[in-house]
Amino acid sequence: MARHWTRGAAGAVLALAGVVAAAGCSNDSGSPSGNSSKAASAASKAASAASSAASSLASQGSDALASASAEAKRKLDEAKGGVQAKDDVTLGTPAVGGDGKATAKVTAKNTADSGKSFAVQVNFTDTSGNLLDVVVVNIKDVAAGASGEGTATSHRKLTGQVRTAVGTALRY
Structure with a gap:
């Protein structure tokens, strides 16, 4: 489960980082802007936030699966004989x-x-x-x-x- 969420979130992180970096790397004339370090910083922050969100989602998914598995075991244990x-x-x-x-x-x-x-x-x-x-x-x-x-x-x-x-x- 965690692997499933992490792969999807990792793709989102890469896509988001690329969009943010591309948006701040050039001005209308196509030459580099003076704000490329700001864009890189923003991309890094966005990637970090998305990675944190992915980890949180993976943890929540794992926790939910563990809880459901424990509940299933409890219900099966009730079937005496x-x-x-x-x-x-x-x-x-x-x-x-x-x-x-x-x-x-x-x-x-x-x-x-x-x-x-x-x-x-x-x-x-x-x-x-x-x-x-x-x-x-x-x-x-x-x-x-x-x-x-x-x-x-x-x-x-x-x-x-x-x-x-x-x-x-x-x-x-």
């Missing part, structure tokens, strides 16, 4: 809504001979496989031989092409 059921869960194609949050349909098939519930960890990733967010969907009281459905919704806005994968699925 759960058995692995990853093969009984399918995910629909994720979509990013107008609010910027990604959603995906979660379907759990109960192959047990009695009613069961499911706790499904859904990992939202980018196309490179970098983890963007983690949520747990609880699908309650699925009858024997039947399927239950739920919706996984990311905790925060996600950008780019988002993919999903089942991290853990427990039937209990």
Whole structure:
């Protein structure tokens, strides 16, 4: 996650620094202006501010992901007596809504001979496989031989092409 934010912010820093430096390096006649050191200083300050903002965003993203992962673990731990059921869960194609949050349909098939519930960890990733967010969907009281459905919704806005994968699925 941090790598994803840092790469984008680094590009913004370079672009911003180039624009600021170019704006102060020549006058209308094309000759160097007397303010080139001021422009360089302004570019340096802008690059420093953008770099600081990128670090802050990366930290916030990492913190949010760590918090979501901890919450997912806590919810999975609540599924007392759960058995692995990853093969009984399918995910629909994720979509990013107008609010910027990604959603995906979660379907759990109960192959047990009695009613069961499911706790499904859904990992939202980018196309490179970098983890963007983690949520747990609880699908309650699925009858024997039947399927239950739920919706996984990311905790925060996600950008780019988002993919999903089942991290853990427990039937209990």
